[in-house]
Amino acid sequence: ASFVGRDRLRIRLQARDAVTEFFDGDPGLEFGGRGGGTFTLAKLIYQFPAFNQAATIYTGIVGSGVFDVFNYSTPFEALSDFADAPNSTADVPGGALFGFRYRLSDQLRLAYSYSTRNAQALGKGFGDSGITGSDSAHAVELGFLPNENLEIYLQFASTYLQTANDGPEFLANGTALFRGPLRVTNVSTSAQVNAFSVAANWEITPRVIVSGWFTAGNVDYNLPNVVPAGTVDPGEENFNGFLFGFVFPDLFVEGAKGGVVFGQPIVTTDNDGVWDTRPFVVDVYYSFPVNEYITLTPAAYFVSNPNGGRPGDNDPTIGVGALRAVFTF
Structure with missing residues (x-):
């Protein structure tokens, strides 16, 4: 919705009634959370122009x-x-x-965001929830657009992560494998994550587009629940990851699109016997219109060395395939 023509209000109401534990294991399906068939407010964000439309301000309550x-x-x-x-x-x-x-300017773009996971919650003490506590992050992006075909971005984020028990995304002291929004799974651990990324999109020709990114950073763990405090230092670790891929618009058929992606998921660089062999991902897809209402996309991805090649581990390549259908009305 819009109130004055240049602003935008987005509201999403969502309901589900599914055994979400089944879907949570596949990073491509995005069936998160629980519902029981009850409608909930899944997203509410409002944006409006400022400074003679040179800026856009964003405020989000939930799902942003x-x-x-x-x-x-x-x-x-x-x-x-x-x-x-x-x-x-x-x-x-x-x-x-x-x-x-x-x-x-015409070539430079600046973006900033402060986000927090549980702004509406009241914690047991000051600073562990609300808009200044819980999991939160400051993030900034500088974009350079030298021409209409090339975009280059520099990003930096400083993230504070508290204790969580709802996912294997972040394992302290050994494996820092990021799968989705960052969380700490060790019940007594929190962490400060500082990370930077460089990313780019380049339209080489109208039928060949290149996109990719490289990211690196540092995780500083702490044990706030250890008594006496400060007697145990869980240490810190560094990480990196990258992605590189091609998109081919109008491949074979007008309106179709093919793509291939290759990269390394974000893992620790402090091996100590872990991740001796880096995991790699290859993702391929081809999207083509059947008619003006239906688009089909056969796709597959493969993950090599998902356990990092650790000695004694069963570390076979993982393969996932799917056929996606999009209906347009």
């Missing part, structure tokens, strides 16, 4: 995040979530949000 503010996004229609923007800087904890985009 850095991805609503940042300009960079990948052009892929791949099956895996790995083919999205780097989640170390562009998909950090979200829920409630304040941010802005600012057009510095």
Whole structure:
């Protein structure tokens, strides 16, 4: 909805009645949370122009995040979530949000976002929930657009993560494998994550587009629940990851689109016997229109060395395939 013609209000009501534990294991299906058939407010975000339309201000109550503010996004229609923007800087904890985009010049764009996961919750003490506590992140992006075919972005995010028990995305002291929004799974651990990314989209020709990113950073763990405090130092670790891919518009058929993505998921660089062999992902897809109402996309992705090649581990390549149908009305 819009109130004055240049603003935008987005509201999403969502209901589900499914055994979500089954779907949570596949990063390409995105059936998160529980519902029981009850409608809930899944997203509410409002944006409006400012400073003679040079800036856009964003405020979100629920379901919003850095991805609503940042300009960079990948052009892929791949099956895996790995083919999205780097989640170390562009998909950090979200829920409630304040941010802005600012057009510095014809070639420069600036974006900033502060997001927090549980802004509406009241915690046991000051600072562990609400808009200044819980999982939260400051993120900034600088975009350089030298011409209409090339976009280059620099991103930085500083993220604070508290204790969580709802996912294997972040394992302290050993494996820092990021699968979706960052969380700490060790019941007594919190962490400060500082990460930067460089990303780009380049339209080489109208039928060949290149996109990719590289990200790196540092995780500083702490044990706030250890008594006496400070007697145990869980340490820190560094991580990196990258993605590189091609999109081919109008491949074979007008309106079709093919794509291939290759990269390394975000893992620790402090091996100590872990991740001796880096995991890699290959994601391929082909989207083609059957008619003006139906588009089919056969797709597959493969993950090599998913356990990092650790000695004694059963570490076979993982393969996932799907056929996606999109109906347009």
